[in-house]
Amino acid sequence: MRLLLFSGVFLAFVAPTVQQCVDSDGACSSWVASDRGACQRKEYIKKNCRKSCGNCPIYEAKFDTRRLNPQLQPIRQLVGRWKGEHTGKVTFPTIPTFKYSEEVEISIPDGANIRSLNYTAAAWSSDKEDLHRESGYITIKPNTREVILTTVMSNGFITVEEGPMFGNNIKFILKDIGRISFVRDEHLHNLVREWTLDQGYLRARLSIQTLSHRMQEHTSILYTKTSV
Template sequence: MSINEVILSASGACKLINSLHSYCFSSRQNKSQVCCLREQVEKKNGELKTLRQRVSRSDSQVRKLQEKLDELSRVSFPYLSSLLPFSREPPTMNPMVEPLSWMLGTWLSDPPGSGTFPTLQPFQYLEEVYISHVGQPVLNFSFNAFHPDTRKPMHRECGFIRLKPDTNKVTFVSAQNTGIVEVEEGKVNGQELSITSHSIARISFAKEPHVEQITRKFRLNSEGKLEQTVSMATITQPMTQHLHITYKKVTP
């Protein structure tokens, strides 16, 4: 009998007990019927006992598995940490990235961003931005854009932001799903970061016209929202604003 069947059968034990009580006080029921009901109740009690034993064994197995997971979490195997619950304390921020701490967090577009360029039709997009640190003198970032109606993935990029020691000079290193890898450099002043492409590399079959230069400006506005403005120049078009988007912070 399965556990579900036992549970269903056990749930009827109370009904049988009530029936037994009724039979015991009814002059129309004979002794053999009462004995039969008593036997059924005893059978149900036995099934309940078996069920409790099964549950107890399952609890024991769960505890043993948890002990093994705890033991594995203390061993530093490559990639193992991604399979286990994250329980460590957040790393302490490196003082080197303090000037960019206002960028940290998870940000969502609010409202949708807008894009335009002489060779493109105007468009809108949603975007999620995740900027974090792991205690190193560098910030990690990812930008993931989505179509506002279909939610299909669009532009995606990820990389790192570094500061030159004892200066406000910033380097922004980015790899994009369009086949472009770029290094941008600039300066952070208060809660504003302005950077311009220093070098751009691309795959051999990147879509034309090729991007020749990119500039970005990040700023934290008076409402506590993060703004990004991107301009670019291609081999056929001069430097022109391409993207503008505002994000609201959803997690620190």
């Protein structure tokens, strides 16, 4: 029997500091105005005149935490696009151990009154085979540090997970699960998903328990933040 419940792995995030896009030399605007090609030819100007050269990164509105509902501020560092290229590992007694890649996107929905983040995850094998997808929402119980994650998975599972946030760590514990009637995976009995934020990286670990196997690690991965 096959179990692939990717996201929920031990996630350790390290959110990089986003630098302001400015010119660090006061002469940049005049240099670039007189010689636009200097932005490509001269390394000093390319590095220190980003604003005048038009080399500023494009910030996507869905990752702009200034738009975040105040209730969600404690989890603002989760917002972004995270990718682990060949850094994931799947293991369980009923399947062979193998490596995988995955991209996770946690974004801000349109509408100032929406008190949740959008969540999607897609995993693929070393030969680019689509392995697993899931989507859902992340929110916080009002006036607490209790974080809630709901997911719908491509393998037929639906989960409700809740857990406390301590510092940069969130530990979700399965509260409820649904499944389509013809799902073929082993009967999932319990699930623990850990996320830890840590300066630009996201580490994730998912542990599961089935009716025939004790609680044990199923997936783990290290992501790098790819959005700005």
